[in-house]
Amino acid sequence: MRNVLLIAELSLREALRKRLVLILLVLTALFVGFYLYGILRLQHALDDRAISAGLDVRPEGGRRGLTGASVAFSAIFGMYLVYFLGSLMSVLSTVGAVSGDIESGVMQSVVSRPVSRGQLVVGRWLGFSIVNVAYVALLSAALLVGVRVITGFTSPQPFAAVALVLVAVLLLTSLTVLGSTVFSTLSNGIGVFVLYGLGFTGGILSTIGQFAATPVLVTLGNLANTLMPSNALWLGASYHLQPDYVLRLNELARGANPFISTTPISAGTVVWALAYALLALVLAVLAFRRRDL
Template structure:
């Protein structure tokens, strides 16, 4: 474990040396500023309309504040999506990149096993990705609160599910990095992510149209790639009662927001899935012929 933690530390230093962290901070600051400025202008418009209607104010969790609620929801969806992109792009060459460049030959000559190398890579990149998404999510929700006074009902459970999704994507990308070339790995993980998103759409259509076949296909896709199911579970915790009631009236027709809490079995499966991906990656790279 000591060697794995050492590799994780080296992965963090590598990210800093390549200025990945600096670029991320600058781009993220631009994204947050752009999005929160839009929320600021939205809040001003809603206040003006309330005054024109002769109202002293509007309820933060009422129907008059739906626009702000949706802004918070879609903002967190963007954080989730950016986190997935970050997880794939930062980790896509975790192992395969060193193999293709020839660096791996000198690394494995050190007193460290291949399994420890893979574990350390996963720990290092997971730490970067999880901390990044946690900070961006907290900054977005904190900014929306300062501007509008709105806070989602349960932001911490929602953020925890998003971080679990990022952990899973990072694990699968590390696994792919031990099996395929860097380019093939990136394409494969994005295809899996697309399968999970398609599962959410199929599940929503199946629920709305009362189609058992589509509902089953959606469950299969979500089992194969639970990331979208984790986001839907997170979005449920972000919705006030008024949004949940609207979701019940439309019978879950919106594929972006969940209408029910995520089953605990799916949460456990996502965590086990990530662990299995890392273990298989460690085993696969240990027996791989370089």
């Protein structure tokens, strides 16, 4: 265990040395500031319309109806961007976790030390998981708190939503580490993004199948979501971000929006995603033990 924590610490220091964390903080601050400025302008526009109509600018209990839905949708879309950026971060930061050291020749000197290959893989996974999870958690908090301060809108179950997004981040991190022990850095990045696209395609197919009452498309979508449940986790998160009046509005649209869901995610899907992430890590350890350097 000590070696695992040591490798994780070295991975964190490597991220700091490469200024990965600094770059992320700067870009994240720009993203959050830009997005919240848009929310602020939206809030000012809604306030002006309320004043013109002789209504309360900040009604007790918050805005409802179409004006309230516009704020809620803005918060939900902002969290979708957080999910997307977290997914991108999970792949790009981890894509060379093992393969990068092999290609640079550093791995030969590392494995000659009293550290097993399994400990190396788990330590790498742990270090990058800490970076990715912390990044998404802080980004989610900044966005949701910012929306709350500006508009007064609070998502019904923000902690449950963020937790599901973090599960997706862990899953993508584990799959990327697995690919890094088997493929080259470039091939690994392409492969994981294809899997990510598969999950997104599954959500689109399920939405079209439900809207058009086509069971075959729904089945294909469910199969894709099983093979790559990252998008299913986001859809589950989106359910917890919607107040009741937005849920009713989306139900009237018969689920025509592929980016949000009107039904909660099943416990089985969450368990499968966690088991999938653990299985990917185990396979990464086994694959690296067998790999010739």
